[in-house]
Amino acid sequence: MAAKERDLYARHVAPGDDEWEQAEGTELYVARFWRLPTPPLxxxxxxxxxxxxxxxxxxxxxxxxxxxxHGPIPDAIIAMYNATH
Incomplete structure (x- = not known):
């Protein structure tokens, strides 16, 4: 399931985007509630x-x-950056 989330983030699909919302069943549940940990800045x-x-x-x-x-960067953007670097 983590692979699905990494794929979405690597393709710059963030929670709330149409493609993210089209994910079904367990994949959607896991992608929303068990995000990959990102190293704290x-x-x-x-x-x-x-x-x-x-x-x-x-x-x-x-x-x-x-x-x-200025201010904090959303976790989704940090996760996208980490997935592509």
Missing amino acids: TDQPGDQASERIETIRSWAKDTGLQVND
């Missing part, structure tokens, strides 16, 4: 964590995803 020293956050934010904008210039 705070495990790294201050400068490295800030750099990683800005890298993810920049990647998301370049990919066409909506992300704020």
Whole structure:
């Protein structure tokens, strides 16, 4: 089931998108409620964590995803970044 979620994130399909909602049965349940763990951004020293956050934010904008210039980055976007890098 985790493979289905990784596939959706790798193709930039986030929860709420039509394709995500079309997933049926157990796959939909697992994809919504048992997301893959993402490494916390705070495990790294201050400068490295800030750099990683800005890298993810920049990647998301370049990919066409909506992300704020400041504040937390949604877990779905972090998971998409991790799936593609």
